[in-house]
Amino acid sequence: MAESFALTEATYYILLSLVKPRHGYGIMQLTEELSGGRVRLAAGTLYGALNALSTKRWIIQLPMVDESRRKEYRLTEKGLQVLQNEVARLRELADNGEKILREE
Amino acid sequence: MESRKTIRKWFWVWEFEKEEDWLNEMAMNGWVLENVGWCTYHFVRCEPGEYSVRLEMHPYDESYKAFMEETGAEYAGRMMMWVYFRKKTANGPFDLFSDIDSRISHLDKIGKLLAIIGGANLLIGIMNTFSPSRLGWINLLVATLLMYALGRIHGKKEALEKERLLHE
Incomplete structure (x- = not known):
């Protein structure tokens, strides 16, 4: 990809x-x-994102095991790939930022 | 002291944020939304500030309701396409949207619905103008109002899109 x-x-x-x-x-x-309280996902935003990510097949909904009606999700191979690419991209951003600011 | 009351009140569709503010003001004054009807709001006594209230245009969706309840929110009612939730403030802050993208897609949903109903009224209005019923002006009036509403919603959306150019 x-x-x-x-x-x-x-x-x-x-x-x-x-x-x-x-x-x-x-x-x-x-x-x-993880974000130390900085990022809070609101329920409506999360619900929309979960549906969109499922449609893209970056995540899948797991078969429901208990009767709590709570849906569980997990990353797909494709989703993992996207996530790894993003971590690499973020590292590049952070590295460049630090490098240039150190030179100042 | 009475423990329930009903207030009749009208909000235009582009005033949904104002409606939400009003419902939260009511909750601050010890009246939390219990149910909704056509321009009607049913309240029940609560501790002042015990709840926060949120509303959203969301088509009927049982799994969304279950999802919201899973996160500690309570379903307070539904009126047409609008759904109302409340959450105890002790259970943490309550928002439906946490980024610009989801606010934009919410406005998009509202806009699409207004465009469909407005377009239908325009069409019926034009057809009725040429029919003996002479009631076409009603549909044309409704269509005009809906197009105005669409403009207001679109304005909100443009403001958010401008913001998104710089950050999420």
């Missing part, structure tokens, strides 16, 4: 959360925790 684009912060944290299976509320909690 040679596509090169920037993910939104919400998409990035959702994909990152779904390296392991998680349900919606779990994604919200992990995102808040």
